[in-house]
Amino acid sequence: MKICPNRMVYAGIAISFICLCTFDVTLLIRSKGDALPLIIVMTILILAFLLRYAATVGKVVILDSEGCTFSFMFYRKKYLWNEFTVKRLENFQGAYSYKQQPGVGAMFSIKPFHRPKWMGPSEFCMLTSPLSSFFVCFGIGDVRYPNAYTVDKTVFLDTLSQWDIEIDGS
Numbered sequence: 001m002k003i004c005p006n007r008m009v010y011a012g013i014a015i016s017f018i019c020l021c022t023f024d025v026t027l028l029i030r031s032k033g034d035a036l037p038l039i040i041v042m043t044i045l046i047l048a049f050l051l052r053y054a055a056t057v058g059k060v061v062i063l064d065s066e067g068c069t070f071s072f073m074f075y076r077k078k079y080l081w082n083e084f085t086v087k088r089l090e091n092f093q094g095a096y097s098y099k100q101q102p103g104v105g106a107m108f109s110i111k112p113f114h115r116p117k118w119m120g121p122s123e124f125c126m127l128t129s130p131l132s133s134f135f136v137c138f139g140i141g142d143v144r145y146p147n148a149y150t151v152d153k154t155v156f157l158d159t160l161s162q163w164d165i166e167i168d169g170s
Contacts, residue, residue, distance in 0.1 A: 001063040002063075003136065005149065013058065016050055020047070052126050054072070066078075070131055070132075083110055086107060087167050089168065090169070091104055104137070105135055106138075107133070107134075108133060134149065136151045
């Protein structure tokens with residue numbers, strides 16, 4: 001089962017990068033080079049944030065009976081199912097970015113965690129471990145959520161049960 005990100009995610013990341021470059025050039029021209037150290041530090045911090053965000057919502061997740069493969073740009077890593085310490089269904093509805101959506105889904109992580117109820121799954125994965133955790137949102141019909149890996153709940157859970165993978169809360 002291959003789970004791909006929403007294409008709008010890539011457009012958002014590209015637009016953010018273009019805005020960053022435009023801001024840097026404008027600031028450099030206006031300051032006549034005096035603010036160069038500040039520009040460099042700000043650029044590094046914003047690029048690190050963008051890269052973590054892109055790794056969280058822009059990676060391709062391939063599930064099979066043995067495990068899960070994360071693929072992002074030149075990075076590719078396979079984790080076996082027994083390596084995941086967290087495999088559970090979660091309610092994302094209390095999260096600020098999922099208030100208007102039926103926020104039920106599943107989270108998977110190599111490291112144990114406790115996600116605050118107010119924090120959305122994409123933000124949580126980005127801040128903790130973007131390349132060793134992932135989440136899926138269960139869509140209703142053809143509804144796809146931005147910044148989310150949307151799958152059909154019955155197909156997803158049936159596929160995992162065929163592979164004898166137990167999910168907490170199911």
